Amino acid sequence: MTPPTIEPFDVRVTTAEIDDLRDRLARTRWPDQIPGTRWEYGTERDFLVELCRYWKDDYDWSGFQTRANAFPQFTTGIDGQRIHFIHARSPEPTARPLLLTHGWPGSVAEFWQVLGPLSDPANHGGDPADAFHVVVPSLPGYGFSGPTTERGWTIIRAASAFLELMTRLGYERFFAQGGDWGSAVTTTAAGLAPERVRAIHLNLLPAPPPDRNDPTAGLDEADLAILARVKHFADHETGYQKIQGTKPQTLAYGLVDSPAGLAGWIVEKFHGWSDCNGTIE
Numbered sequence: 001m002t003p004p005t006i007e008p009f010d011v012r013v014t015t016a017e018i019d020d021l022r023d024r025l026a027r028t029r030w031p032d033q034i035p036g037t038r039w040e041y042g043t044e045r046d047f048l049v050e051l052c053r054y055w056k057d058d059y060d061w062s063g064f065q066t067r068a069n070a071f072p073q074f075t076t077g078i079d080g081q082r083i084h085f086i087h088a089r090s091p092e093p094t095a096r097p098l099l100l101t102h103g104w105p106g107s108v109a110e111f112w113q114v115l116g117p118l119s120d121p122a123n124h125g126g127d128p129a130d131a132f133h134v135v136v137p138s139l140p141g142y143g144f145s146g147p148t149t150e151r152g153w154t155i156i157r158a159a160s161a162f163l164e165l166m167t168r169l170g171y172e173r174f175f176a177q178g179g180d181w182g183s184a185v186t187t188t189a190a191g192l193a194p195e196r197v198r199a200i201h202l203n204l205l206p207a208p209p210p211d212r213n214d215p216t217a218g219l220d221e222a223d224l225a226i227l228a229r230v231k232h233f234a235d236h237e238t239g240y241q242k243i244q245g246t247k248p249q250t251l252a253y254g255l256v257d258s259p260a261g262l263a264g265w266i267v268e269k270f271h272g273w274s275d276c277n278g279t280i281e
Helices: 015-026 045-057 061-068 108-119 155-168 181-192 221-236 239-246 248-257 259-273
Strands: 006-009 073-078 081-088 096-101 132-137 174-178 197-202
Touching (some): 015 045, 045 259, 081 108, 096 181, 108 132, 132 155, 174 181, 181 197, 239 248, 248 259
Parallel strands (some): 096 132, 096 174, 174 197
Antiparallel strands (some): 006 073, 073 081, 081 132
């Protein structure tokens, strides 16, 4: 049997692609917005107009490629799917393997700023004993792992693929971290192979109520306030889940054809979910 191949990968954005993007942004047809509203009904128009102007006129594509290619990247085929990943090996002989998994709307770019400190802490004011060999895959269907070409890429399947990836890289036991969908992939990988995953760190931890029949049982005033915020989120901030989980193909036409549409869809979540007090910059 031919062993699985791992191919080097670099991010390359061509001049033709950048020109096409700028042309599409220049021809954006902007919707109306109710006077006096800001982000209540979705992405604020004035904010998005300026964001797209910056993207068209000022964005540093050369700098983007330099940042994207600062650490070695590769692709490999697992379970019929192309998997892209960053592999930042540490110079420290005692470094431990660490798998980082992103979520939505995210990518491996979320981890660019921590790859150096994690893989080479001595050069970032840290302790060499804290070094990791860092593996950062793109989820199946995301970024350079996409697109998926068949149904059935569940959390379990993605976690299984990442376990296979760590095996191919020679990491029998490793640590793992994830947020959003990465949290689900991380916990699932630990459940599938507890003998391999030494410990996990999550920055999203869904927790069911102790009493499913009475979710408010035993809660104090502070807990009830948190529960009210959760209910508000479920009522007002989960519309994207319905369309992405039921009719994603319909949404895809707008997101793929219109860069302004894609930016508006994504930036709303960074505005609403990040700790920015309403000022995303």
